[in-house]
Amino acid sequence: MKLLRFGAKGQEKPGLLDAEGQVRDLTGHVPDFAGDGVSFAALHRVRALDVESLPVVNSPGRLGACLGRVPTFHCIGLNYARHAAETGGKPPPEPILFSKAASALSGPNDDVPLPRGSEKADWEVELGVVIGREALYVSEAEALDYVAGYCVVNDVSEREFQIERKGQWIKGKSAPGFGPVGPWLVTADEVPDPQKLALSLSVNGETMQSSNTSDMIFGVAHIISYMSRFMRLVPGDIIATGTPEGVGMGMKPQRFLRAGDVMELSVEGLGTQRQTVLAAE
Known part of the structure:
Protein backbone atom coordinates (compact mmCIF):
# COMPACT_ATOMS: atom_id res chain seq x y z
CA MET A 1 0.00 0.00 0.00
CA ASN A 58 -10.21 14.09 -7.66
CA SER A 59 -8.28 17.16 -6.48
CA PRO A 60 -6.30 16.22 -3.37
CA GLY A 61 -4.22 19.40 -3.52
CA ARG A 62 -1.31 19.62 -1.15
CA LEU A 63 0.26 16.41 0.15
CA GLY A 64 1.32 16.60 3.77
CA ALA A 65 4.04 14.56 5.41
CA CYS A 66 3.02 10.90 5.16
CA LEU A 67 3.25 10.80 8.97
CA GLY A 68 1.13 13.18 11.00
CA ARG A 69 3.72 13.30 13.77
CA VAL A 70 6.67 11.23 14.88
CA PRO A 71 7.53 10.09 18.41
CA THR A 72 11.21 10.41 17.48
CA PHE A 73 12.90 11.50 14.26
CA HIS A 74 16.03 9.31 14.35
CA CYS A 75 18.92 9.79 11.92
CA ILE A 76 22.09 7.96 10.94
CA GLY A 77 25.23 9.90 10.00
CA LEU A 78 27.99 9.08 7.49
CA ASN A 79 26.32 5.85 6.42
CA TYR A 80 27.33 5.73 2.75
CA ALA A 81 30.90 4.77 1.94
CA ARG A 82 31.40 7.36 -0.78
CA HIS A 83 29.74 10.09 1.31
CA ALA A 84 32.09 9.37 4.21
CA ALA A 85 34.98 9.68 1.78
CA GLU A 86 33.82 13.03 0.37
CA THR A 87 33.66 14.53 3.87
CA GLY A 88 37.25 13.43 4.51
CA GLY A 89 36.17 10.97 7.19
CA LYS A 90 36.73 7.28 7.62
CA PRO A 91 33.80 4.86 7.60
CA PRO A 92 32.52 4.75 11.20
CA PRO A 93 32.99 1.48 13.12
CA GLU A 94 29.41 1.70 14.44
CA PRO A 95 26.32 3.59 13.25
CA ILE A 96 26.39 7.28 14.18
CA LEU A 97 23.07 8.09 15.86
CA PHE A 98 21.53 11.54 16.16
CA SER A 99 18.08 13.05 15.81
CA LYS A 100 16.10 15.88 14.30
CA ALA A 101 13.49 17.78 16.28
CA ALA A 102 10.08 16.25 15.57
CA SER A 103 8.85 19.76 14.75
CA ALA A 104 11.04 19.75 11.61
CA LEU A 105 8.55 17.36 9.97
CA SER A 106 7.04 18.81 6.79
CA GLY A 107 5.31 17.86 3.56
CA PRO A 108 7.21 16.52 0.55
CA ASN A 109 6.57 19.61 -1.56
CA ASP A 110 6.40 22.28 1.14
CA ASP A 111 8.73 25.26 0.89
CA VAL A 112 11.91 25.09 2.97
CA PRO A 113 12.57 28.42 4.72
CA LEU A 114 16.18 29.11 5.65
CA PRO A 115 16.64 29.74 9.36
CA ARG A 116 17.91 33.13 10.49
CA GLY A 117 21.68 33.38 10.16
CA SER A 118 21.91 30.45 7.76
CA GLU A 119 24.76 30.51 5.25
CA LYS A 120 25.43 26.79 4.78
CA ALA A 121 22.12 24.98 4.29
CA ASP A 122 22.60 21.64 2.53
CA TRP A 123 20.56 18.86 0.93
CA GLU A 124 20.48 15.14 1.79
CA VAL A 125 18.26 12.58 0.06
CA GLU A 126 17.67 9.58 2.32
CA LEU A 127 15.70 6.38 2.69
CA GLY A 128 13.30 6.72 5.59
CA VAL A 129 12.28 3.66 7.65
CA VAL A 130 9.07 3.75 9.71
CA ILE A 131 8.73 1.40 12.69
CA GLY A 132 5.53 -0.66 13.01
CA ARG A 133 5.91 -2.33 16.40
CA GLU A 134 8.00 -1.95 19.52
CA ALA A 135 11.58 -3.06 19.01
CA LEU A 136 13.96 -3.71 21.88
CA TYR A 137 16.93 -6.07 21.75
CA VAL A 138 16.01 -7.47 18.36
CA SER A 139 18.40 -9.50 16.24
CA GLU A 140 19.53 -8.39 12.82
CA ALA A 141 17.84 -11.45 11.33
CA GLU A 142 14.42 -10.36 12.62
CA ALA A 143 14.88 -6.59 12.40
CA LEU A 144 13.01 -6.03 9.12
CA ASP A 145 9.96 -7.67 10.70
CA TYR A 146 9.57 -4.45 12.70
CA VAL A 147 9.33 -2.16 9.67
CA ALA A 148 5.90 -0.74 8.80
CA GLY A 149 7.13 0.92 5.64
CA TYR A 150 9.54 3.19 3.84
CA CYS A 151 9.50 6.75 2.53
CA VAL A 152 11.62 9.51 1.03
CA VAL A 153 13.32 11.91 3.46
CA ASN A 154 15.25 15.10 2.77
CA ASP A 155 17.50 15.55 5.80
CA VAL A 156 18.01 19.27 5.21
CA SER A 157 21.01 20.43 7.24
CA GLU A 158 22.62 23.74 8.21
CA ARG A 159 26.32 22.83 8.26
CA GLU A 160 27.57 25.83 10.23
CA PHE A 161 25.00 25.16 12.95
CA GLN A 162 25.74 21.42 12.80
CA ILE A 163 29.52 21.32 12.64
CA GLU A 164 31.13 24.68 13.33
CA ARG A 165 29.08 25.46 16.42
CA LYS A 166 29.71 23.48 19.57
CA GLY A 167 27.55 20.62 20.80
CA GLN A 168 25.51 17.97 19.04
CA TRP A 169 24.30 17.90 15.43
CA ILE A 170 20.60 18.31 16.25
CA LYS A 171 20.64 22.11 16.09
CA GLY A 172 21.82 22.01 12.48
CA LYS A 173 19.10 19.53 11.53
CA SER A 174 15.94 20.82 13.15
CA ALA A 175 14.77 24.14 11.73
CA PRO A 176 11.11 24.30 10.67
CA GLY A 177 10.76 22.62 7.28
CA PHE A 178 14.05 20.72 7.56
CA GLY A 179 12.31 17.31 7.58
CA PRO A 180 10.31 16.75 4.36
CA VAL A 181 8.85 13.22 4.49
CA GLY A 182 6.78 11.45 1.84
CA PRO A 183 4.92 11.70 -0.50
CA TRP A 184 3.88 8.21 0.53
CA LEU A 185 4.47 5.70 3.27
CA VAL A 186 5.04 2.57 1.18
CA THR A 187 4.35 -0.52 3.24
CA ALA A 188 7.20 -2.96 3.70
CA ASP A 189 5.60 -5.70 1.58
CA GLU A 190 6.16 -3.49 -1.49
CA VAL A 191 9.90 -3.12 -0.82
CA PRO A 192 11.45 -6.60 -1.07
CA ASP A 193 15.01 -5.39 -0.41
CA PRO A 194 15.71 -1.93 1.05
CA GLN A 195 19.38 -2.34 0.07
CA LYS A 196 18.61 -2.24 -3.65
CA LEU A 197 16.99 1.17 -4.12
CA ALA A 198 18.25 3.95 -6.38
CA LEU A 199 18.07 7.45 -4.91
CA SER A 200 18.83 10.85 -6.36
CA LEU A 201 18.58 14.59 -5.77
CA SER A 202 18.92 17.61 -8.04
CA VAL A 203 19.17 21.34 -7.35
CA ASN A 204 17.78 23.65 -10.04
CA GLY A 205 17.74 20.69 -12.43
CA GLU A 206 21.39 19.75 -11.88
CA THR A 207 21.93 16.26 -10.47
CA MET A 208 23.86 16.42 -7.22
CA GLN A 209 23.26 12.97 -5.74
CA SER A 210 22.79 9.71 -7.64
CA SER A 211 23.47 6.49 -5.80
CA ASN A 212 21.97 3.30 -4.45
CA THR A 213 21.21 2.06 -0.95
CA SER A 214 23.63 -0.80 -1.66
CA ASP A 215 26.39 1.72 -0.80
CA MET A 216 25.20 1.91 2.81
CA ILE A 217 27.88 0.99 5.33
CA PHE A 218 25.22 -0.31 7.73
CA GLY A 219 22.05 -1.73 6.19
CA VAL A 220 18.53 -1.16 7.47
CA ALA A 221 18.40 -4.46 9.39
CA HIS A 222 21.71 -3.74 11.11
CA ILE A 223 20.61 -0.20 12.01
CA ILE A 224 17.36 -1.33 13.63
CA SER A 225 19.05 -4.13 15.56
CA TYR A 226 21.85 -1.81 16.68
CA MET A 227 19.51 0.97 17.81
CA SER A 228 17.33 -1.49 19.72
CA ARG A 229 20.28 -2.28 21.99
CA PHE A 230 20.15 1.25 23.37
CA MET A 231 16.51 2.34 23.12
CA ARG A 232 12.97 1.14 22.55
CA LEU A 233 11.79 1.93 19.03
CA VAL A 234 8.01 2.47 18.88
CA PRO A 235 5.35 2.58 16.16
CA GLY A 236 5.61 5.77 14.14
CA ASP A 237 9.30 6.35 14.81
CA ILE A 238 11.15 7.27 11.65
CA ILE A 239 14.80 6.54 10.91
CA ALA A 240 16.54 8.56 8.20
CA THR A 241 19.24 6.10 7.21
CA GLY A 242 21.94 8.42 5.86
CA THR A 243 22.73 10.18 2.60
CA PRO A 244 24.98 9.28 -0.33
CA GLU A 245 27.78 11.39 -1.80
CA GLY A 246 27.01 14.65 -3.56
CA VAL A 247 26.09 16.98 -0.72
CA GLY A 248 27.06 20.63 -0.98
CA MET A 249 29.48 20.39 1.93
CA GLY A 250 31.53 17.80 0.02
CA MET A 251 31.97 19.87 -3.13
CA LYS A 252 35.09 21.84 -4.03
CA PRO A 253 34.29 24.66 -3.76
CA GLN A 254 31.44 23.98 -1.37
CA ARG A 255 27.94 24.88 -2.52
CA PHE A 256 24.98 25.65 -0.31
CA LEU A 257 21.30 26.43 -0.73
CA ARG A 258 20.09 29.95 -1.45
CA ALA A 259 16.62 31.46 -1.63
CA GLY A 260 14.93 30.44 -4.87
CA ASP A 261 16.77 27.14 -5.25
CA VAL A 262 14.58 24.13 -6.08
CA MET A 263 15.39 20.66 -4.76
CA GLU A 264 13.90 17.57 -6.44
CA LEU A 265 14.58 14.15 -4.95
CA SER A 266 13.37 10.59 -5.17
CA VAL A 267 13.92 7.07 -3.91
CA GLU A 268 13.07 4.19 -6.22
CA GLY A 269 9.46 3.09 -5.74
CA LEU A 270 8.82 5.59 -2.96
CA GLY A 271 7.93 8.72 -4.90
CA THR A 272 9.36 12.18 -5.52
CA GLN A 273 9.67 15.39 -3.54
CA ARG A 274 10.08 18.99 -4.72
CA GLN A 275 10.89 21.93 -2.45
CA THR A 276 11.62 25.59 -3.06
CA VAL A 277 14.04 27.30 -0.68
CA LEU A 278 12.80 30.54 0.87
CA ALA A 279 14.75 33.39 2.40
CA ALA A 280 14.94 33.59 6.18
CA GLU A 281 12.04 35.37 7.79
Missing part, protein backbone atom coordinates in the same frame (compact mmCIF):
# COMPACT_ATOMS: atom_id res chain seq x y z
CA LYS A 2 0.97 3.60 -0.59
CA LEU A 3 -0.44 5.66 2.27
CA LEU A 4 -0.55 9.44 2.27
CA ARG A 5 -2.03 12.52 3.87
CA PHE A 6 -3.62 15.32 1.86
CA GLY A 7 -4.97 18.79 2.60
CA ALA A 8 -3.93 22.11 4.03
CA LYS A 9 -1.36 22.25 6.83
CA GLY A 10 -2.91 21.11 10.07
CA GLN A 11 -6.02 19.83 8.28
CA GLU A 12 -4.63 16.79 6.47
CA LYS A 13 -6.79 13.74 5.89
CA PRO A 14 -5.55 10.16 5.57
CA GLY A 15 -5.68 8.50 2.17
CA LEU A 16 -4.11 5.90 -0.04
CA LEU A 17 -2.98 5.68 -3.62
CA ASP A 18 -4.86 3.01 -5.56
CA ALA A 19 -3.55 0.87 -8.43
CA GLU A 20 -4.62 3.51 -10.98
CA GLY A 21 -2.80 6.31 -9.15
CA GLN A 22 -5.98 7.84 -7.73
CA VAL A 23 -6.13 9.14 -4.16
CA ARG A 24 -8.78 7.39 -2.05
CA ASP A 25 -10.11 9.01 1.12
CA LEU A 26 -9.66 7.02 4.34
CA THR A 27 -11.50 9.51 6.55
CA GLY A 28 -13.59 7.59 9.08
CA HIS A 29 -11.54 4.44 8.71
CA VAL A 30 -8.29 5.62 10.35
CA PRO A 31 -7.73 8.68 12.56
CA ASP A 32 -4.30 9.50 11.11
CA PHE A 33 -0.99 7.94 10.13
CA ALA A 34 0.97 8.61 13.29
CA GLY A 35 2.11 6.57 16.28
CA ASP A 36 -0.13 3.53 16.65
CA GLY A 37 -1.85 4.62 13.44
CA VAL A 38 1.02 2.95 11.55
CA SER A 39 1.26 -0.08 13.81
CA PHE A 40 0.89 -3.47 12.15
CA ALA A 41 -2.62 -3.80 13.61
CA ALA A 42 -3.65 -0.46 12.12
CA LEU A 43 -2.15 -1.29 8.73
CA HIS A 44 -3.94 -4.64 8.76
CA ARG A 45 -7.28 -2.84 9.21
CA VAL A 46 -6.54 -0.60 6.24
CA ARG A 47 -5.45 -3.54 4.13
CA ALA A 48 -8.75 -5.30 4.85
CA LEU A 49 -10.80 -2.43 3.36
CA ASP A 50 -12.39 -2.63 -0.07
CA VAL A 51 -10.35 0.03 -1.86
CA GLU A 52 -12.88 0.38 -4.68
CA SER A 53 -15.55 1.41 -2.18
CA LEU A 54 -13.48 4.32 -0.85
CA PRO A 55 -14.27 7.82 -2.21
CA VAL A 56 -11.96 9.06 -4.97
CA VAL A 57 -10.37 12.44 -4.26
Whole structure:
Protein backbone atom coordinates (compact mmCIF):
# COMPACT_ATOMS: atom_id res chain seq x y z
CA MET A 1 0.00 0.00 0.00
CA LYS A 2 0.97 3.60 -0.59
CA LEU A 3 -0.44 5.66 2.27
CA LEU A 4 -0.55 9.44 2.27
CA ARG A 5 -2.03 12.52 3.87
CA PHE A 6 -3.62 15.32 1.86
CA GLY A 7 -4.97 18.79 2.60
CA ALA A 8 -3.93 22.11 4.03
CA LYS A 9 -1.36 22.25 6.83
CA GLY A 10 -2.91 21.11 10.07
CA GLN A 11 -6.02 19.83 8.28
CA GLU A 12 -4.63 16.79 6.47
CA LYS A 13 -6.79 13.74 5.89
CA PRO A 14 -5.55 10.16 5.57
CA GLY A 15 -5.68 8.50 2.17
CA LEU A 16 -4.11 5.90 -0.04
CA LEU A 17 -2.98 5.68 -3.62
CA ASP A 18 -4.86 3.01 -5.56
CA ALA A 19 -3.55 0.87 -8.43
CA GLU A 20 -4.62 3.51 -10.98
CA GLY A 21 -2.80 6.31 -9.15
CA GLN A 22 -5.98 7.84 -7.73
CA VAL A 23 -6.13 9.14 -4.16
CA ARG A 24 -8.78 7.39 -2.05
CA ASP A 25 -10.11 9.01 1.12
CA LEU A 26 -9.66 7.02 4.34
CA THR A 27 -11.50 9.51 6.55
CA GLY A 28 -13.59 7.59 9.08
CA HIS A 29 -11.54 4.44 8.71
CA VAL A 30 -8.29 5.62 10.35
CA PRO A 31 -7.73 8.68 12.56
CA ASP A 32 -4.30 9.50 11.11
CA PHE A 33 -0.99 7.94 10.13
CA ALA A 34 0.97 8.61 13.29
CA GLY A 35 2.11 6.57 16.28
CA ASP A 36 -0.13 3.53 16.65
CA GLY A 37 -1.85 4.62 13.44
CA VAL A 38 1.02 2.95 11.55
CA SER A 39 1.26 -0.08 13.81
CA PHE A 40 0.89 -3.47 12.15
CA ALA A 41 -2.62 -3.80 13.61
CA ALA A 42 -3.65 -0.46 12.12
CA LEU A 43 -2.15 -1.29 8.73
CA HIS A 44 -3.94 -4.64 8.76
CA ARG A 45 -7.28 -2.84 9.21
CA VAL A 46 -6.54 -0.60 6.24
CA ARG A 47 -5.45 -3.54 4.13
CA ALA A 48 -8.75 -5.30 4.85
CA LEU A 49 -10.80 -2.43 3.36
CA ASP A 50 -12.39 -2.63 -0.07
CA VAL A 51 -10.35 0.03 -1.86
CA GLU A 52 -12.88 0.38 -4.68
CA SER A 53 -15.55 1.41 -2.18
CA LEU A 54 -13.48 4.32 -0.85
CA PRO A 55 -14.27 7.82 -2.21
CA VAL A 56 -11.96 9.06 -4.97
CA VAL A 57 -10.37 12.44 -4.26
CA ASN A 58 -10.21 14.09 -7.66
CA SER A 59 -8.28 17.16 -6.48
CA PRO A 60 -6.30 16.22 -3.37
CA GLY A 61 -4.22 19.40 -3.52
CA ARG A 62 -1.31 19.62 -1.15
CA LEU A 63 0.26 16.41 0.15
CA GLY A 64 1.32 16.60 3.77
CA ALA A 65 4.04 14.56 5.41
CA CYS A 66 3.02 10.90 5.16
CA LEU A 67 3.25 10.80 8.97
CA GLY A 68 1.13 13.18 11.00
CA ARG A 69 3.72 13.30 13.77
CA VAL A 70 6.67 11.23 14.88
CA PRO A 71 7.53 10.09 18.41
CA THR A 72 11.21 10.41 17.48
CA PHE A 73 12.90 11.50 14.26
CA HIS A 74 16.03 9.31 14.35
CA CYS A 75 18.92 9.79 11.92
CA ILE A 76 22.09 7.96 10.94
CA GLY A 77 25.23 9.90 10.00
CA LEU A 78 27.99 9.08 7.49
CA ASN A 79 26.32 5.85 6.42
CA TYR A 80 27.33 5.73 2.75
CA ALA A 81 30.90 4.77 1.94
CA ARG A 82 31.40 7.36 -0.78
CA HIS A 83 29.74 10.09 1.31
CA ALA A 84 32.09 9.37 4.21
CA ALA A 85 34.98 9.68 1.78
CA GLU A 86 33.82 13.03 0.37
CA THR A 87 33.66 14.53 3.87
CA GLY A 88 37.25 13.43 4.51
CA GLY A 89 36.17 10.97 7.19
CA LYS A 90 36.73 7.28 7.62
CA PRO A 91 33.80 4.86 7.60
CA PRO A 92 32.52 4.75 11.20
CA PRO A 93 32.99 1.48 13.12
CA GLU A 94 29.41 1.70 14.44
CA PRO A 95 26.32 3.59 13.25
CA ILE A 96 26.39 7.28 14.18
CA LEU A 97 23.07 8.09 15.86
CA PHE A 98 21.53 11.54 16.16
CA SER A 99 18.08 13.05 15.81
CA LYS A 100 16.10 15.88 14.30
CA ALA A 101 13.49 17.78 16.28
CA ALA A 102 10.08 16.25 15.57
CA SER A 103 8.85 19.76 14.75
CA ALA A 104 11.04 19.75 11.61
CA LEU A 105 8.55 17.36 9.97
CA SER A 106 7.04 18.81 6.79
CA GLY A 107 5.31 17.86 3.56
CA PRO A 108 7.21 16.52 0.55
CA ASN A 109 6.57 19.61 -1.56
CA ASP A 110 6.40 22.28 1.14
CA ASP A 111 8.73 25.26 0.89
CA VAL A 112 11.91 25.09 2.97
CA PRO A 113 12.57 28.42 4.72
CA LEU A 114 16.18 29.11 5.65
CA PRO A 115 16.64 29.74 9.36
CA ARG A 116 17.91 33.13 10.49
CA GLY A 117 21.68 33.38 10.16
CA SER A 118 21.91 30.45 7.76
CA GLU A 119 24.76 30.51 5.25
CA LYS A 120 25.43 26.79 4.78
CA ALA A 121 22.12 24.98 4.29
CA ASP A 122 22.60 21.64 2.53
CA TRP A 123 20.56 18.86 0.93
CA GLU A 124 20.48 15.14 1.79
CA VAL A 125 18.26 12.58 0.06
CA GLU A 126 17.67 9.58 2.32
CA LEU A 127 15.70 6.38 2.69
CA GLY A 128 13.30 6.72 5.59
CA VAL A 129 12.28 3.66 7.65
CA VAL A 130 9.07 3.75 9.71
CA ILE A 131 8.73 1.40 12.69
CA GLY A 132 5.53 -0.66 13.01
CA ARG A 133 5.91 -2.33 16.40
CA GLU A 134 8.00 -1.95 19.52
CA ALA A 135 11.58 -3.06 19.01
CA LEU A 136 13.96 -3.71 21.88
CA TYR A 137 16.93 -6.07 21.75
CA VAL A 138 16.01 -7.47 18.36
CA SER A 139 18.40 -9.50 16.24
CA GLU A 140 19.53 -8.39 12.82
CA ALA A 141 17.84 -11.45 11.33
CA GLU A 142 14.42 -10.36 12.62
CA ALA A 143 14.88 -6.59 12.40
CA LEU A 144 13.01 -6.03 9.12
CA ASP A 145 9.96 -7.67 10.70
CA TYR A 146 9.57 -4.45 12.70
CA VAL A 147 9.33 -2.16 9.67
CA ALA A 148 5.90 -0.74 8.80
CA GLY A 149 7.13 0.92 5.64
CA TYR A 150 9.54 3.19 3.84
CA CYS A 151 9.50 6.75 2.53
CA VAL A 152 11.62 9.51 1.03
CA VAL A 153 13.32 11.91 3.46
CA ASN A 154 15.25 15.10 2.77
CA ASP A 155 17.50 15.55 5.80
CA VAL A 156 18.01 19.27 5.21
CA SER A 157 21.01 20.43 7.24
CA GLU A 158 22.62 23.74 8.21
CA ARG A 159 26.32 22.83 8.26
CA GLU A 160 27.57 25.83 10.23
CA PHE A 161 25.00 25.16 12.95
CA GLN A 162 25.74 21.42 12.80
CA ILE A 163 29.52 21.32 12.64
CA GLU A 164 31.13 24.68 13.33
CA ARG A 165 29.08 25.46 16.42
CA LYS A 166 29.71 23.48 19.57
CA GLY A 167 27.55 20.62 20.80
CA GLN A 168 25.51 17.97 19.04
CA TRP A 169 24.30 17.90 15.43
CA ILE A 170 20.60 18.31 16.25
CA LYS A 171 20.64 22.11 16.09
CA GLY A 172 21.82 22.01 12.48
CA LYS A 173 19.10 19.53 11.53
CA SER A 174 15.94 20.82 13.15
CA ALA A 175 14.77 24.14 11.73
CA PRO A 176 11.11 24.30 10.67
CA GLY A 177 10.76 22.62 7.28
CA PHE A 178 14.05 20.72 7.56
CA GLY A 179 12.31 17.31 7.58
CA PRO A 180 10.31 16.75 4.36
CA VAL A 181 8.85 13.22 4.49
CA GLY A 182 6.78 11.45 1.84
CA PRO A 183 4.92 11.70 -0.50
CA TRP A 184 3.88 8.21 0.53
CA LEU A 185 4.47 5.70 3.27
CA VAL A 186 5.04 2.57 1.18
CA THR A 187 4.35 -0.52 3.24
CA ALA A 188 7.20 -2.96 3.70
CA ASP A 189 5.60 -5.70 1.58
CA GLU A 190 6.16 -3.49 -1.49
CA VAL A 191 9.90 -3.12 -0.82
CA PRO A 192 11.45 -6.60 -1.07
CA ASP A 193 15.01 -5.39 -0.41
CA PRO A 194 15.71 -1.93 1.05
CA GLN A 195 19.38 -2.34 0.07
CA LYS A 196 18.61 -2.24 -3.65
CA LEU A 197 16.99 1.17 -4.12
CA ALA A 198 18.25 3.95 -6.38
CA LEU A 199 18.07 7.45 -4.91
CA SER A 200 18.83 10.85 -6.36
CA LEU A 201 18.58 14.59 -5.77
CA SER A 202 18.92 17.61 -8.04
CA VAL A 203 19.17 21.34 -7.35
CA ASN A 204 17.78 23.65 -10.04
CA GLY A 205 17.74 20.69 -12.43
CA GLU A 206 21.39 19.75 -11.88
CA THR A 207 21.93 16.26 -10.47
CA MET A 208 23.86 16.42 -7.22
CA GLN A 209 23.26 12.97 -5.74
CA SER A 210 22.79 9.71 -7.64
CA SER A 211 23.47 6.49 -5.80
CA ASN A 212 21.97 3.30 -4.45
CA THR A 213 21.21 2.06 -0.95
CA SER A 214 23.63 -0.80 -1.66
CA ASP A 215 26.39 1.72 -0.80
CA MET A 216 25.20 1.91 2.81
CA ILE A 217 27.88 0.99 5.33
CA PHE A 218 25.22 -0.31 7.73
CA GLY A 219 22.05 -1.73 6.19
CA VAL A 220 18.53 -1.16 7.47
CA ALA A 221 18.40 -4.46 9.39
CA HIS A 222 21.71 -3.74 11.11
CA ILE A 223 20.61 -0.20 12.01
CA ILE A 224 17.36 -1.33 13.63
CA SER A 225 19.05 -4.13 15.56
CA TYR A 226 21.85 -1.81 16.68
CA MET A 227 19.51 0.97 17.81
CA SER A 228 17.33 -1.49 19.72
CA ARG A 229 20.28 -2.28 21.99
CA PHE A 230 20.15 1.25 23.37
CA MET A 231 16.51 2.34 23.12
CA ARG A 232 12.97 1.14 22.55
CA LEU A 233 11.79 1.93 19.03
CA VAL A 234 8.01 2.47 18.88
CA PRO A 235 5.35 2.58 16.16
CA GLY A 236 5.61 5.77 14.14
CA ASP A 237 9.30 6.35 14.81
CA ILE A 238 11.15 7.27 11.65
CA ILE A 239 14.80 6.54 10.91
CA ALA A 240 16.54 8.56 8.20
CA THR A 241 19.24 6.10 7.21
CA GLY A 242 21.94 8.42 5.86
CA THR A 243 22.73 10.18 2.60
CA PRO A 244 24.98 9.28 -0.33
CA GLU A 245 27.78 11.39 -1.80
CA GLY A 246 27.01 14.65 -3.56
CA VAL A 247 26.09 16.98 -0.72
CA GLY A 248 27.06 20.63 -0.98
CA MET A 249 29.48 20.39 1.93
CA GLY A 250 31.53 17.80 0.02
CA MET A 251 31.97 19.87 -3.13
CA LYS A 252 35.09 21.84 -4.03
CA PRO A 253 34.29 24.66 -3.76
CA GLN A 254 31.44 23.98 -1.37
CA ARG A 255 27.94 24.88 -2.52
CA PHE A 256 24.98 25.65 -0.31
CA LEU A 257 21.30 26.43 -0.73
CA ARG A 258 20.09 29.95 -1.45
CA ALA A 259 16.62 31.46 -1.63
CA GLY A 260 14.93 30.44 -4.87
CA ASP A 261 16.77 27.14 -5.25
CA VAL A 262 14.58 24.13 -6.08
CA MET A 263 15.39 20.66 -4.76
CA GLU A 264 13.90 17.57 -6.44
CA LEU A 265 14.58 14.15 -4.95
CA SER A 266 13.37 10.59 -5.17
CA VAL A 267 13.92 7.07 -3.91
CA GLU A 268 13.07 4.19 -6.22
CA GLY A 269 9.46 3.09 -5.74
CA LEU A 270 8.82 5.59 -2.96
CA GLY A 271 7.93 8.72 -4.90
CA THR A 272 9.36 12.18 -5.52
CA GLN A 273 9.67 15.39 -3.54
CA ARG A 274 10.08 18.99 -4.72
CA GLN A 275 10.89 21.93 -2.45
CA THR A 276 11.62 25.59 -3.06
CA VAL A 277 14.04 27.30 -0.68
CA LEU A 278 12.80 30.54 0.87
CA ALA A 279 14.75 33.39 2.40
CA ALA A 280 14.94 33.59 6.18
CA GLU A 281 12.04 35.37 7.79
